[in-house]
Amino acid sequence: MAVVRRRWFQTPWEFKESVLFTAAAVVAGFLIELATSGSGLALPRLPVNAIALSLFATLVLSIGLGFRNTPVVEWFGGIPLGLSLIFAIALLSLIGGIVPQGAVSSGSLAAQSGINHIFSSWPFALTIILFLANLGLSLSWKLVPFKMKNIQFILFHAGFWIALSCGIFGSSDLQRLIVPIEEGKASNLGYTMESDTPQHLPFSVFLHDFSLEEYPPQLLLYDPHSDKLLMNKSQAIIEVRKGATASWMGLEVLVLDYIPFALPGQKGIPQPADRSTGIPYAKIRISAGSVQRETWISTGSPVLKPDAAALGNLFLILVPGTPKSFRSAVTVQDNQSHEVMANLEVNKPVTFMDWKLYQMGYDEKAGRWSKLSLVEVIRDPWLPAVYLGFFMIMAGNILFFWNGIKRTESAS
Amino acid sequence: MIMNFNTAALLAIACWTIGALLSLFARRTPSLKIPAFVISFSGALVMAAFIAFYWSLLDRPPLRTLGETRLWYAALIPLVGFLVEYRWKIEWLKFYCMGLATFFLVINMLHPEVFDKTLMPALQSPWFIPHVIVYLVGYVLLAASSVTALHNVYMQVRHKGNDAGEAVSHYLALLGFVLLSFGLIFGALWAKEAWGHYWTWDPKETWAFLSWLAYLGYLHAFRYKIDSSKLQWYLALAFVVLLVCWFGVNYLPSAQNSVHTYTQS
Ligand code: HEM
Numbered sequence: 050m051a052v053v054r055r056r057w058f059q060t061p062w063e064f065k066e067s068v069l070f071t072a073a074a075v076v077a078g079f080l081i082e083l084a085t086s087g088s089g090l091a092l093p094r095l096p097v098n099a100i101a102l103s104l105f106a107t108l109v110l111s112i113g114l115g116f117r118n119t120p121v122v123e124w125f126g127g128i129p130l131g132l133s134l135i136f137a138i139a140l141l142s143l144i145g146g147i148v149p150q151g152a153v154s155s156g157s158l159a160a161q162s163g164i165n166h167i168f169s170s171w172p173f174a175l176t177i178i179l180f181l182a183n184l185g186l187s188l189s190w191k192l193v194p195f196k197m198k199n200i201q202f203i204l205f206h207a208g209f210w211i212a213l214s215c216g217i218f219g220s221s222d223l224q225r226l227i228v229p230i231e232e233g234k235a236s237n238l239g240y241t242m243e244s245d246t247p248q249h250l251p252f253s254v255f256l257h258d259f260s261l262e263e264y265p266p267q268l269l270l271y272d273p274h275s276d277k278l279l280m281n282k283s284q285a286i287i288e289v290r291k292g293a294t295a296s297w298m299g300l301e302v303l304v305l306d307y308i309p310f311a312l313p314g315q316k317g318i319p320q321p322a323d324r325s326t327g328i329p330y331a332k333i334r335i336s337a338g339s340v341q342r343e344t345w346i347s348t349g350s351p352v353l354k355p356d357a358a359a360l361g362n363l364f365l366i367l368v369p370g371t372p373k374s375f376r377s378a379v380t381v382q383d384n385q386s387h388e389v390m391a392n393l394e395v396n397k398p399v400t401f402m403d404w405k406l407y408q409m410g411y412d413e414k415a416g417r418w419s420k421l422s423l424v425e426v427i428r429d430p431w432l433p434a435v436y437l438g439f440f441m442i443m444a445g446n447i448l449f450f451w452n453g454i455k456r457t458e459s460a461s
Numbered sequence: 462m463i464m465n466f467n468t469a470a471l472l473a474i475a476c477w478t479i480g481a482l483l484s485l486f487a488r489r490t491p492s493l494k495i496p497a498f499v500i501s502f503s504g505a506l507v508m509a510a511f512i513a514f515y516w517s518l519l520d521r522p523p524l525r526t527l528g529e530t531r532l533w534y535a536a537l538i539p540l541v542g543f544l545v546e547y548r549w550k551i552e553w554l555k556f557y558c559m560g561l562a563t564f565f566l567v568i569n570m571l572h573p574e575v576f577d578k579t580l581m582p583a584l585q586s587p588w589f590i591p592h593v594i595v596y597l598v599g600y601v602l603l604a605a606s607s608v609t610a611l612h613n614v615y616m617q618v619r620h621k622g623n624d625a626g627e628a629v630s631h632y633l634a635l636l637g638f639v640l641l642s643f644g645l646i647f648g649a650l651w652a653k654e655a656w657g658h659y660w661t662w663d664p665k666e667t668w669a670f671l672s673w674l675a676y677l678g679y680l681h682a683f684r685y686k687i688d689s690s691k692l693q694w695y696l697a698l699a700f701v702v703l704l705v706c707w708f709g710v711n712y713l714p715s716a717q718n719s720v721h722t723y724t725q726s
Contacts, residue, residue: 128685132678139674146667149714168662216660225657264579285576371579395582396655407657427657435659439646450639453632 062124067133074179075137078172082163089169092221102218109182113189126186134180141173184210204445212438219431230256232420239426252383259377259411259422264370265289266329266348270297271364289331299337306332319345328353331367351418377408377422404428469511470566476504477559508536521580524593527708528574533597535562541605549629557608588651595647599640606633607700613693627689630696638676645673668706675699
């Protein structure tokens with residue numbers, strides 16, 4: 050292929066100009082960030098952001114359609130600039146993927162240059178705006194005149210345009226608040242991660258009950274000198290149940306009995322108890338060579354000491370299982386007499402008016418005995434638009450997959 | 462558990478070794494072709510059976526730890542090799558694929574994992590399996606694309622024409638990109654249900670986005686006037702980004718407060 054050397058800025062513009070332009074935008078972004086001591090940029094909220102986005106979209110579309118044969122506009126909506134911007138976004142994301150975000154104090158260089166809040170920084174914002182303009186121009190040319198064969202292109206590019214622009218312009222309207230509630234009480238105060246001053250919610254949440262279910266407790270051998278847990282021979286976590294066995298070097302353990310909820314009884318024999326007070330007990334037989342011994346061990350609780358079995362310098366201990374599920378039984382209510390009773394659980398949020406309620410956490414020190422539930426409440430008015438974009442991309446993907454395979458067949 | 466895994470892994474590796482040797486002999490003796498295929502294929506079947514067995518033993522899908530995902534790669538990567546041979550009559554890819562699968566199994570044998578049935582509440586979701594499987598298959602295809610591209614680069618260095626190889630690396634990348642896109646969006650939809658927001662620039666998300674951008678860049682460069690033989694280098698290297706995303710993220714400074722790195726054994 051004969052390469053004709055094109056001089057800088059000689060039309061048609063291509064990669065050189067695109068890279069230069071993109072680099073200039075990124076550098077300008079970092080300069081603004083430095084000049085403003087890394088304050089990032091604050092987006093306006095509804096309805097201003099929606100108006101701004103509509104104006105921007107209209108502007109891009111009208112420039113695309115009105116000046117489609119102007120070389121600069123053609124370049125602005127072309128793949129070379131698109132590629133350069135994709136790489137700029139990748140580069141900025143790379144920074145965001147390596148430098149811990151939001152971690153350092155505000156005086157440091159990382160904070161001043163914006164690299165510790167890269168996704169709300171000026172260089173990122175400028176790159177995204179240019180990217181949306183570039184993508185929007187290329188889209189305008191495939192939208193008008195509309196042809197069925199462009200549908201895959203339109204779904205991909207319009208879907209991404211919508212998801213990206215609405216996700217970013219709408220981020221200022223996203224409300225995420227954490228509502229701590231104690232059992233038997235109601236709260237309408239939500240906290241953000243950043244501030245200690247609570248905000249009043251338009252509804253209140255009453256917590257009937259918080260409950261947590263654990264996996265069965267685990268049998269472990271603990272070495273207090275090295276503060277280490279010794280792995281058994283089979284490299285398996287030993288979940289305690291009747292008949293379970295475990296072996297360490299020269300040591301065999303058999304679980305003779307297991308009571309998930311019990312309290313200490315007479316002569317050291319635990320008695321089954323209610324699940325709200327009882328703790329797991331296991332009766333184990335330890336065999337070391339010809340010596341055998343039987344004893345009860347337990348996990349303990351905030352009010353009960355754990356029972357361990359001493360074995361020379363080591364201890365055989367029972368450790369509470371990790372949480373399997375936890376849920377809050379709540380009633381949500383606003384002052385217009387809307388009321389919903391629901392169980393909140395991880396992965397099972399509940400919708401109330403235009404809010405979504407999530408089971409977030411609990412008092413981890415108290416574990417199963419926690420009387421406190423942390424509920425996160427979230428409102429995101431832009432979500433439907435972002436999802437529309439997602440579904441368009443997925444539809445484009447299906448076509449891409451299908452056409453990719455079809456084309457392969459005709460190629461071979 | 463370890464016993465069972467080692468037996469299954471050695472059996473699979475034996476199948477792939479014998480199958481690969483027979484395929485080489487089959488160049489002279491075509492009648493060996495079918496036994497070679499059957500034996501190589503059995504290696505993947507052994508792994509699939511082991512995954513099914515392990516799944517039932519764990520009472521949860523074995524997709525939680527890196528070691529567990531390697532089991533899936535070991536089962537799936539050889540299949541891509543066989544598919545490419547069947548579809549495009551390109552034989553060499555399957556050798557690389559079986560080699561890669563062996564490599565994964567050897568890692569698992571050297572680092573036996575803790576057998577742990579527990580699954581944290583955030584992972585107990587109908588999204589868990591589709592999200593991870595779609596990514597797995599995507600990674601498998603892109604790994605194969607990358608290997609093919611590397612082979613293409615080697616052919617270029619030796620000045621051999623190789624259009625078919627370039628078509629293969631391209632279509633594997635294309636299919637891989639489709640699956641990455643689905644994986645990314647499934648992940649976002651799941652995150653909304655589990656954590657309240659579809660995108661938080663968590664390090665894992667950021668790297669998944671980066672990997673996706675790398676292949677997006679490739680597809681557009683391919684569409685533009687860029688000579689596809691020059692893009693083979695790019696495709697070969699793009700997989701490095703995926704590798705960082707897959708397990709490198711755990712070691713990055715940014716990941717210290719990540720919510721979804723793989724469980725370390
Ligand atoms: C930076 C802005 C972008 C520009 C200027 C751009 C432009 C283009 C152009 C001109 C084509 C060729 C279309 C054809 O020949 O019919 C194309 C193809 C494509 N674009 Fe984009 N695009 C951009 C961003 C994106 C994004 C963000 C996505 C993903 C959501 C995407 C996905 C695709 C796909 C899947 C193809 C088909 C590739 C193929 O057929 O091999 N593009 N793009």
